[in-house]
Amino acid sequence: VEGAIGIRVHDSPAEVAHAAAEVFADCARAAVKARGVFRVALSGGRTPKALYHILASPAYRDLPWSEMDFFWGDERCVPATHNESNFRSADANLLKRVPVIRDRIYAVPGCGDAQAIATTYEKTLRRVFAGDSFPRFDLNILGLGQDGHTASLFPHGKSIAEKERWVVASYAPEGVVRSRITLTVPAINSARRIVFLITGGNKSERLRELLEEDFPPEKMPARAIAPVEGECTILCDKAAAARLSST
Ligand code: 6PG
Numbered sequence: 616v617e618g619a620i621g622i623r624v625h626d627s628p629a630e631v632a633h634a635a636a637e638v639f640a641d642c643a644r645a646a647v648k649a650r651g652v653f654r655v656a657l658s659g660g661r662t663p664k665a666l667y668h669i670l671a672s673p674a675y676r677d678l679p680w681s682e683m684d685f686f687w688g689d690e691r692c693v694p695a696t697h698n699e700s701n702f703r704s705a706d707a708n709l710l711k712r713v714p715v716i717r718d719r720i721y722a723v724p725g726c727g728d729a730q731a732i733a734t735t736y737e738k739t740l741r742r743v744f745a746g747d748s749f750p751r752f753d754l755n756i757l758g759l760g761q762d763g764h765t766a767s768l769f770p771h772g773k774s775i776a777e778k779e780r781w782v783v784a785s786y787a788p789e790g791v792v793r794s795r796i797t798l799t800v801p802a803i804n805s806a807r808r809i810v811f812l813i814t815g816g817n818k819s820e821r822l823r824e825l826l827e828e829d830f831p832p833e834k835m836p837a838r839a840i841a842p843v844e845g846e847c848t849i850l851c852d853k854a855a856a857a858r859l860s861s862t
Pocket of ligand 1: 658660662689757761764765
């Protein structure tokens with residue numbers, strides 16, 4: 616995994632968010648220039664909020680917002696208005712503040728059985744990414760959970776082993792909303808660009824393990840992430856990098 620992952624250590628979470636905004640902007644401009652569309656899978660959790668606020672600022676108003684398709688790498692099985700909804704977080708902090716085309720926001724359906732939601736979302740992805748063996752996102756933004764999960768691929772969960780499906784149901788071992796859906800490992804690894812946003816001292820041991828321990832994906836799902844044809848970069852702050860031997 617280490618060979619496939621680059622790492623950039625920044626002084627603060629704010630600088631990580633600014634660096635992530637620049638990656639987002641570069642990927643968006645390149646994708647629209649090359650293919651007329653930028654397809655991005657957004658992450659949930661707290662870390663991306665600082666990125667969303669920066670992208671919503673005037674500095675990024677000239678991005679090709681109307682040429683972008685928005686997806687989620689994982690979602691909690693709750694209505695879009697629910698406080699725990701990853702859609703709601705991205706919509707409130709970014710999408711409502713920039714000139715996107717609302718029909719090009721592919722939110723995960725919010726209600727019902729997780730398996731049914733996963734099947735429905737996979738159908739949507741297969742329609743948009745028609746012809747791809749796995750969805751070729753231009754950018755997939757990921758976080759790292761304190762237990763080593765990423766998206767909603769949790770340690771010792773069945774979802775990690777899934778090699779055919781693009782989207783599956785999963786079950787969070789803790790948290791307010793346990794019932795989730797998630798992109799599978801191959802559906803994440805098909806991206807052109809993957810960026811992990813990792814900040815805070817509470818992630819330092821996990822980040823050390825991600826880069827310096829040979830844990831199997833069952834124990835640390837984030838170790839399964841390595842783009843097949845693409846680039847993966849960790850954007851982290853000094854606090855998260857504190858235990859790394861190589862920086
Ligand atoms: C989710 C996220 C999840 C998140 C990590 C890190 O739905 O919760 O997609 O994978 O990225 O849990 O979360 P923080 O950014 O809040 O630390």
